[in-house]
Amino acid sequence: MTERVRVAIVLSTSSGGIGRHVRSLVDRLEARGVEPHVVAPAVTGENFGFTAPASGSAPVHTPVRFSAVEILTRPRPRHDMRAVRALRRLLRDADVVHAHGFRAAALAGLALGRRRAGRTPLVATWHNAVLGSPPRRALLVGLERLAARRADVTLGASADLVERAAALGADDARLAPVAAPAMPPPSRSRAEMRAELGAADRPVVLAVGRLAPQKDYETLLAAVARWATRERQPLVVVAGDGPEMDRLRRDADNARIDVRFLGHRDDVPELLNAADVYVITSRWEARALVVQEAMRAGVPVVATAVGGLPELVGEDALLVPAADPGAVAAAVTRLLDDPGLRTELAERARLRSRQWPDEDGTADQLVRIYRELATQPSP
Known part of the structure; x- marks a missing residue:
């Protein structure tokens, strides 16, 4: 029997596509021999059903271990350091850490430390480019670089993100298209x-x-x-x-x-x-x-x-x-x-x-990466 892999999935505040993607992924991991532990802000847990359902109501999704850590979408140094300390404690028992978004990846990278033999492997998925004014982009490029250099594998949702991560020092940057969750058929004509x-x-x-x-x-x-x-x-x-x-x-x-x-x-x-x-x-x-x-x-x-x-x-x-x-x-x-x-x-x-990868294909790709990293020592 294939040994189970414990994966801590870290994300910041989300109300849209990233949260939907992670929810879809989490629902498929248990059947693939992966034990997920979602670490995210409390509101993200509520938005995507990672927290326990209300008393007496049936769960809509696969139950999952969840820990609330307030990882914000904008840098706030004191707040961020509290998040890093919390992550350092929560990530100790993970075989692999998978952070979504370069903010979550940077803070997870700080919590885990520099890449070295014996360090817990870090996967980082980049979903978005840094936009906004030149001062804002200049402020965030340091976090991008940190996220790129601390990750063992960086996954880009599009080719330009893969190129960006590689340019900032990612050692192993790969394309990982994110599949939209399947929609139910319309209930009205x-x-x-x-x-x-x-x-x-x-x-x-x-x-x-x-x-x-x-x-x-x-x-x-x-x-x-x-x-x-x-x-x-x-x-x-x-x-x-x-x-x-x-x-x-x-x-x-x-x-x-x-x-x-x-x-x-x-x-x-x-x-x-x-x-x-x-x-x-x-x-x-x-x-x-x-x-x-x-x-x-x-x-x-x-x-x-x-x-x-x-x-x-x-x-x-x-x-x-x-x-x-x-x-x-x-x-x-x-x-x-x-x-x-x-x-x-x-x-x-x-x-x-019909040619795009579906949700199962996306989950299969990630599980292969988790197993690859869990069985290989970090450099």
Whole structure:
């Protein structure tokens, strides 16, 4: 019988794709001979069901050992050192540590110490690029470098992240695409969902994601203003919440454009079923989970040519430059005016999505790495 491997999985505050990915992974590890121990902020544990369910309620996911450590997404030196001390204690009994995000990887690296013989191996998955102002990027590059050099294996969710980690000193950097969790089938028909949205006979353009600077919804709003004179204007629907919600609503009102901000939604399969086009205007993405979901559902995609999106969609979506409202507007209206192209891209998207690794394939890749490291001494 294969010996079981104890893996401590460390992540910082998450409300989106990273947490969903880790939840999917954890649910598959026990059957593969891995005992997971999730270490994350309490709110992340609650968001993704890592903490115990309420008394009397049935667990939704596989039960998992969980320890709360407040690892924040922004550097706070005193707070971070408390987290490092907590990690040092909690990671002692792990055969392998797997940190998600370079912040979690840097703090786990500090807790474990420099790479040396006998040190617990560290796997680090990089899910995001460092964005923002030059001062912010300069502040965080030190943490990126620390994360790269302390990890035994660095996994990048997209090729540009692998290249970045290698440039910062990662000894073993590999591509590890993150698969979007499988979606349930829609529980309401396309007609029912469109009626709820008030679409009537208007085409529906959908965007899903956190309302934060990286997603660059300003470009989407500017694109919407460019098709305001169309005889049959599309209904633009944005699902998600975040710090820019109020400002974006004000901007849309001031521009007198029809954009519906729905807030957080748990019915993305129904929204995709109602959509004619999916659009993402991000400044950077790795392998955006919702783009994977849209293409699996056969919704034609307009996406910015940034990060890992070109390698994800290939020629089976319309790619546009970042921060270019004119290009976004032209691509969306091209699809709306050409039903044949929409049908073609929908079918090509479904076919392409079948070639992507699924959740089981992602888990299998990681378990192979865990076993590889657990049986080999660190240098």
